[in-house]
Ligand code: KG4
């Protein structure tokens with residue numbers, strides 16, 4: 001089975017072809033440099049860029065793979081959550097292809113696609129516990145199968161990636177700055193007491209990173225010399241030609257605090273699952289912040305200490321990509337799902353309708 005995946009939910013225009021669980025080819029164009037000029041994603045610009053790039057990336061993908069649309073069995077497209085205009089560009093493109101070829105169309109929950117992505121690199125084992133840490137979401141899920149997700153905890157305010165990017169912005173690092181905080185932090189030993197782990201003294205599985213962001217902001221206000229005088233100097237932050245000892249120490253402590261906060265909540269979720277008699281077999285960690293080295297180390301230890309298999313995708317599969325959408329599409333297609341041409345985009349903040357009921361039985365979906 002060959003599946004085409006189309007991802008346009010935010011600032012990456014990405015397409016990929018997956019065949020029977022194997023990534024064949026992928027293409028991607030990031031708009032980061034354009035949005036960096038504004039310090040964050042500008043929705044109107046994002047949709048226009050997707051519109052400008054999608055056709056030529058699609059041509060490039062098919063040319064590289066030597067495949068034709070007639071050989072594709074399923075067209076899978078991120079339907080949300082994301083920026084509405086950006087999603088509509090991807091959906092419009094996917095529907096055009098599906099209508100022209102009669103190929104199965106599938107709208108994919110972008111968050112579920114992140115969590116299923118490690119299946120491209122090794123077997124997924126259910127029941128799993130899933131931690132999704134991205135620019136827009138920090139969610140903990142119980143996952144009983146590719147169509148059976150239950151949300152157990154979520155962020156009450158900023159997502160982990162958002163906290164990284166906002167703190168990086170305070171230091172005048174280019175958007176999105178999570179990667180800079182990660183790489184600088186690797187050069188220093190964290191002060192484990194510099195920041196209080198936010199919102200852990202409770203019994204729930206939710207997150208709140210706004211307090212940590214405020215603490216980081218107060219620290220930067222007291223140490224303004226840490227602020228980069230010009231973003232043109234950003235490459236020098238990483239190449240060792242600037243004295244970054246103090247910023248590196250700050251970043252290491254910040255990475256540590258985020259990773260520990262995630263660890264505490266995931267451990268709590270695992271304990272709760274066990275108390276409820278639900279044997280978890282695998283810990284899945286996904287989303288852009290899963291590329292963070294401290295988070296990766298922490299989750300690796302956590303899985304080992306709980307005797308769990310860990311599904312942690314390679315960094316290129318953590319951030320937004322077309323392969324995860326294609327792979328999720330393949331799994332849903334194997335479960336018999338398809339969508340009509342009236343498939344809707346779902347913006348961030350709105351619930352994506354379940355195409356399958358809580359117990360995983362397929363709801364009837366009419367043909368195209
Ligand atoms: O999953 P993703 O590509 O897009 C969303 O669906 O949101 O995640 C993007 C987020 C950004 O906030 C970015 O700064 C963060 O992931 N990120 C990182 C790292 N790489 C990407 N955060 C910390 N350390 C990293 N290495």
Ligand code: ZN
Pocket residue numbers: 110114134135287288319320
């Ligand atoms: Zn994402």
